[in-house]
Amino acid sequence: MNLSEFKEGVFIRWKIVKANTMYSLQESVAYTANNWGSLASTFIFMVTFLIFVTAIYGNVKSIAGYSYSEMLVFVFIAQVNYYLTWGFSLPNVVKLGRGVKTGELDMYLTKPIPHLWFVTFRKIDLALLFSNAFPSLIPLIYLLIKNYNLQIGFGNFILGVTMIIFGQIFLHCFQFILLLGAFWSGEARGFELLAYQLGNYNEPIPFEGYPANFRNWGFVILPVIFHTALTASYLLGKTANLSLFLLVLGATIIALLVKNFVWKLALRQYSSASS
Amino acid sequence: METIEVTNLTKVYKVAKRDGGFIKNLFIPSYREVLAVDKINFSIKAGESVAFLGPNGAGKTTTLKMLTGLIYPTAGDISVLGFTPTDRKREFLSDIALVMGNKNSLSWDLTAKQNLSLFISMYKTSEGTSWKIIREMAEMLEVNSLFDTQIRKMSLGQRLKFELIAAIFHKPAILFLDEPTIGLDIISKRKIRQFLRHINETEKTTIILTSHEMADIERVCDRVIVINQGKIVFDGSMTLLTNKYKDKKYFDVILKKRVDKDKLERFGKIVYSHNLSYTFEVSREKQGEAISKIISKLPVEDIDIKPTPLDEIIEDLFSR
Numbered sequence: 001m002n003l004s005e006f007k008e009g010v011f012i013r014w015k016i017v018k019a020n021t022m023y024s025l026q027e028s029v030a031y032t033a034n035n036w037g038s039l040a041s042t043f044i045f046m047v048t049f050l051i052f053v054t055a056i057y058g059n060v061k062s063i064a065g066y067s068y069s070e071m072l073v074f075v076f077i078a079q080v081n082y083y084l085t086w087g088f089s090l091p092n093v094v095k096l097g098r099g100v101k102t103g104e105l106d107m108y109l110t111k112p113i114p115h116l117w118f119v120t121f122r123k124i125d126l127a128l129l130f131s132n133a134f135p136s137l138i139p140l141i142y143l144l145i146k147n148y149n150l151q152i153g154f155g156n157f158i159l160g161v162t163m164i165i166f167g168q169i170f171l172h173c174f175q176f177i178l179l180l181g182a183f184w185s186g187e188a189r190g191f192e193l194l195a196y197q198l199g200n201y202n203e204p205i206p207f208e209g210y211p212a213n214f215r216n217w218g219f220v221i222l223p224v225i226f227h228t229a230l231t232a233s234y235l236l237g238k239t240a241n242l243s244l245f246l247l248v249l250g251a252t253i254i255a256l257l258v259k260n261f262v263w264k265l266a267l268r269q270y271s272s273a274s275s
Numbered sequence: 276m277e278t279i280e281v282t283n284l285t286k287v288y289k290v291a292k293r294d295g296g297f298i299k300n301l302f303i304p305s306y307r308e309v310l311a312v313d314k315i316n317f318s319i320k321a322g323e324s325v326a327f328l329g330p331n332g333a334g335k336t337t338t339l340k341m342l343t344g345l346i347y348p349t350a351g352d353i354s355v356l357g358f359t360p361t362d363r364k365r366e367f368l369s370d371i372a373l374v375m376g377n378k379n380s381l382s383w384d385l386t387a388k389q390n391l392s393l394f395i396s397m398y399k400t401s402e403g404t405s406w407k408i409i410r411e412m413a414e415m416l417e418v419n420s421l422f423d424t425q426i427r428k429m430s431l432g433q434r435l436k437f438e439l440i441a442a443i444f445h446k447p448a449i450l451f452l453d454e455p456t457i458g459l460d461i462i463s464k465r466k467i468r469q470f471l472r473h474i475n476e477t478e479k480t481t482i483i484l485t486s487h488e489m490a491d492i493e494r495v496c497d498r499v500i501v502i503n504q505g506k507i508v509f510d511g512s513m514t515l516l517t518n519k520y521k522d523k524k525y526f527d528v529i530l531k532k533r534v535d536k537d538k539l540e541r542f543g544k545i546v547y548s549h550n551l552s553y554t555f556e557v558s559r560e561k562q563g564e565a566i567s568k569i570i571s572k573l574p575v576e577d578i579d580i581k582p583t584p585l586d587e588i589i590e591d592l593f594s595r
Contacts, residue, residue, distance in 0.1 A: 012397075019396035023382070023389065030384040030425070107380035110343050112368035113397050271288065272345045 013117050021124045024091075028127030035131050042136040049075070050139055064209035065238065069147045074206055074232040076140055077160075081167065081228050083133040085199040089172035091123040093179040093195055097188025103273030116263050120176070152235060159245065160235030166252040167227020173255035174198060183266035186273075207233040277354075278449060278481050279319040279342065284351035286312040286337050286505075311337045313505035314351065319498075321448070324475045324482040326496035330593050334505040335485045336453055342483065343373050343451055356448060369398065371449045372442040376457035379434070380441060383427040387418075387437045390426060391444070398445040405444055412440045416470055432463030439467065443474065450474070452484040456491055468494040489585040501592045508592050520583035520591070524562045526555045527581060531574040542569050551576070 028035070053075060057068040066074060096119050099105040109115055152160075175195040182188035207215065207229035226248050233239040289306040299305075312334040319325055327335035340346045341353060344360030344367070353360055358367035381390040395405045413419040416436040426434055435455070443450055452471070456464040472495055474480045486492060492499065492513075499516050501509040509516060526543070530551045539545060543555035543565055557565045562580070569575060 015396045019393050023385065023393050026389050027382060027384045103375075103378055104380075106340070106345055106373065106375065107378060109345055109363070110368060110371065110373040111394075111397050112365045115363070268347055270346060272340050 009114070013114060016113060016118055017121050017124070020118075020121050021126060024123045024125050025127050027123075028125055028131075035127065038128075039132050039135060042132045046079070046136045047139055050143060054143075064206045066206050066208070066236075069144070069149055070232075070236055071206075072140065072144045072147060073150065073236060074228070076137070076144060077164070077232050077235070078228045079133070079137060079140065081164065081231075082200070083129055084164075084168050085171060087125040087128040087133075088123070089168070089175055090195060090199050091125055092120060093172075093175045094188075094192055095119075095122055096176070097179040097182040097192055100182040100270070101187055101273060105270070106272050109267075109270075115267075116260065120172075150236070153237065156235050156237050160231050163231035163234055163245075163248065164227065166248050167231060170248075170252045170255050171198065171227055173252075173259040176259055177262050180262050180266045183269045186271070205229065208238060277318045278321045278323075278356060279317075279483075280352075280354045281315060281317050281338075281342075282352045283314045283316060284312055284338070284341065284353060285310075285314050285349050286334070286341060286346070287349045310505050312341070312348075312502075315502070315505070315507050317500060317507065317510055319481060319483070321481055322475070322479040323498055324472075324496045325484070325498045325500060326492040327483065327485040327500050327502060328492065328589055328592075329485075329502040333502045333593075335502050338502065339373075339451055339453055339483065339485055343371060344368075369445065370447050371451065372445075372447040373451045374439055374442045374453070374455055376435065376452075376454035379426075379438065381426045381434065381437060384425065386423050386425055387429075388422040390437070391422075391441055394441045394444070400445050408444045408446070409440055412444065412470075415473070416440070416466060432459045432466075435459065435463070436467065439470070443480075446478060447480065449481040449483065452482065452486075454486050454488075455484065456486065456488055464488070464490070471495045489589065493585055501589065503593055516588060517582055517585070520588050522559045523583050524557050524559055525581045525583065526557060526566065526569065527579040528553050528555065528569060528573070528575060529577040531576045534573060539573075542573070 053071060054068075056063070057071065061067065063071065096105070099108075099119075105119075108118060111118075175198060178191045178195050178198075179188055181191045207225070210225070210229070230239065230244065230248065234245075288309045288311055290309050291300075292305045292307050311332075315334075315338070327338060329335045337346070341348050342355055342360060344355075344363050347361050356367060356370055358364055360367065380394075381387070391409055395402055398405070400408075410419065413422070413436075416439070418433050418436045418440075421429060421433055421437075424433075426437070429437070439455070450471075455471075456467055459467070468491060471482060471484075475482050475495070482495060484491065484495060496513065498512050499509065500507055525546070530553070533551065536545070536548075539553060543557040545553055546556045547554035555565070555569070566578070566580070569578065
């Protein structure tokens, strides 16, 4: 690949992300009543969950070594991950699975675009982030400010943010590879449910709550664990272990390579639903 | 110059068998092989307009999907515009377009304009040039007042016209169409056929079309490839196809009053009758004699002589 091809590749990818972001935004705001419905659902969940956490901390001072304010930070990270997954990874993998089943994917595979990039970034739901995430996070942010008594160092902050990014990429690759099963089976509903389950599993247990052996044996690279539990642990300075960081970095790179490889295999398998 | 060259193209699908019992099917499914396309060979020149014809399951859509690179052939070679379609090279995909009558590429929740903006971003053509071409096409297809309408609020015909515009505004060298007029009303069908003919003649776009609508084929295509059970049973011009069946003529006759069927059958084989309208099938060498007898001995209101209808030719080819 020469420099001009590289530049062209970057340019078309940028154009796709820009166009898909706009396209997703327009799609999401096409039905305003629906947006109010989903905002109510996330707001109710947030309030009830905070009542639950506050009630527990009314009786104990710490859970798995996490004080009330640390637990609020953990819940905040879990929520950020939840919205990132719902706004980016899940809609794309679900669309992909359904596109394979209906044959809708045909219409994109015949366009002159980088196809893996396109199906990865087909839906970038900024509307969800603005209309659902921010309002429903307000009660949590209020409690965080009211009870804040933590010192988070700059290094820990950077490690935490990096972990979120790696975690999102890793979880997305995992969900994406799962949904690629549709290319072989022709149906993706079962894989979809599993992808949803993985996307939702980020609230219950802080990293330090897992058994020590479990943490040391590398189970941390399960996608559902490191994007929230390990992020919170690094951010709050409870983990300073760089070998875990390297493990996560390696796992993320491998996940990207596997995603690319399985995608190529899946395209060879594609039978295109009959018309 | 050959735009498409196909040699010994074969496609075998693996289809799950449901004969091993519930538990076995659930965990260890077994498969049977279905031969969809069987060692076919053909080539298509730039600017040609070709129809793939065949009964359901004949292999025509599978062939189309292999030509566009959507599915991999089991065996054989394909060259389209000098590319192997399954390589999905950007240069190749920039020069083809695919429209499927029963698949949507446009989002239902967006307006036509919003949808088209996304498609414009996929091609190298400048935004200004693309919109100019889009507006011209929309005018020809009479949907220029619908740019700001949501796709889901459009009729099937209007939607399909925008699908067509979204597929070809970048002026591809080859346009693949899979049943483009399925489910449309007569006016929309006619408009789309005229449009396809127009771009074939003016832009020299190569058109490859599959359809069960004989009128689509007659109006849009010059050449027909008939596929049955995965094999090519006819490949030639529309004229050659109809000439092969020149030995028969059809007389559409409208009578002034009712005549006994026994008496009518003396003039030729009746292939259709409704009220006072009859269609007679007569061999070509006897057509002169038959027509003079019909006019002199029957109370004829109107008479029309036709060649063998394309439907009947195709039906005959399918049954071979």
